[in-house]
Amino acid sequence: MSENTTTTTTAPTENLRERALKLDATDPLAGRRALFALDDGVYLDGNSLGALPVHVPARVQDVLTRQWGELRIRSWDESGWWTAPERIGDRIAPLVGAAAGQIVVGDSTSVNVFKAVVAAVRIAGEGRDEILVDATTFPTDGYIASAAARLTGHRIVPVAPADVLAALGPRTAAVLLNHVDYRSGRLHDLPGLTAAVHAAGAVAVWDLCHSAGALPVGLDEHRVDLAVGCTYKYLNGGPGSPAYLYVAERHQAVFDSPLPGWNSHADPFGMTAGYAPADGSVRGRVGTPDIVSMLTLEAALDVWDGVSVDAVRAKSLALTDFFLECVEAYVPAGRVVSVTPAAHAERGSQVALRCAEAEPVMRRLIERGVVGDLRRPDVLRFGFTPLYVGFADAERAARILADVLAEVPAGDTVG
Known part of the structure; x- marks a missing residue:
């Protein structure tokens, strides 16, 4: 996929939140989240270190x-x-x-x-x-x-x-x-x-x-x-x-x-x-x-135990699609560029966004409970682990990302 600057849409915030809740309510893997030790934040760094299963x-x-x-x-x-x-x-x-x-x-x-x-x-x-x-x-x-x-x-x-x-x-x-x-x-x-x-x-x-x-x-x-x-x-x-x-x-x-x-x-x-x-x-x-x-x-x-990898893949694609949709709806035009392929056949289970202010943005995201990671110099990386990440997590992360970008001036690479 060629890099495409995200553009704002007219999708109301409330509609995306409602959709997220409905998607979580019908998610066959939703019950797996209770098997992990998670806090009230949004953990999107399982592609670096997976969360602790509570029985371990x-x-x-x-x-x-x-x-x-x-x-x-x-x-x-x-x-x-x-x-x-x-x-x-x-x-x-x-x-x-x-x-x-x-x-x-x-x-x-x-x-x-x-x-x-x-x-x-x-x-x-x-x-x-x-x-x-x-x-x-x-x-x-x-x-x-x-x-x-x-x-x-x-x-x-x-x-x-x-x-x-x-x-x-x-x-x-x-x-x-x-x-x-x-x-x-x-x-x-x-x-x-x-x-x-x-x-x-x-x-x-x-x-x-x-x-x-x-x-x-x-x-x-x-x-x-x-x-x-x-x-x-x-x-x-x-x-x-x-x-x-x-x-x-x-x-x-x-x-x-x-x-x-x-x-x-x-x-x-x-x-x-x-x-x-x-x-x-x-x-x-x-x-x-x-x-x-x-x-x-x-x-x-x-x-x-009892989990189908095909079901994990289906949720992974749905999650990353939904996150990209939320980013497009919430984030001001020109602030981030997706470097993750749009085509499902070419996408893993993460979303990477190029952002000139990546370092201060990720630092502030983590301070607000959205944990992704930074790949220097300018990539914000968000991993979606289907066993414990939900659609409400994806919507919340995109919304907080937009809030942080509104606070970090364009061109601020020091923060």
């Missing part, structure tokens, strides 16, 4: 006092600590369209990107020396991919997702792409780009940090090779909760991790000098998992 503290207390405090070392077996990375991976799998046995939870997104990119070029084989990387990617993906390229003797080729098709060729070994752009919220064509990568004989690696838990991904359906993602955004796993690695079943026998830790050994307690990789997704493990964070995530995933 008690579950973590059990991990600390009973499993660790009483059972101690016995919990590796009796409390299922040892199998947690694969067990929790199987719980995430349906949320990203994967069958069981292909996702392992552990380490950070950055570490998993490193594993995936190195493994991808090894799968691609000799004669290919280029790694295509999304030029608009979240910085760490680019940093890690560059390190992987140095390690494997490959060359990094930064390319915009729209230009991937033209950049693919016989030298392409792997392609690392973001499913949803973290800054603009643009949803990229995972099925089409994956097919094109395969047609070129290369391996597709996808970063799902801004899509998992917000929209259908279809890893198995679209034959994605490798994927990584975090769990502290739409999956609500908590700050720094462990990330995950997807290795398609067809690649697991040849998945060659650059970090062959003892946890991924075929006989981890044999303590042998030579490394022999385990079968299946266990090959993605490295060292001893962070059990407290791991089990916090496992507890948090309970909020997804």
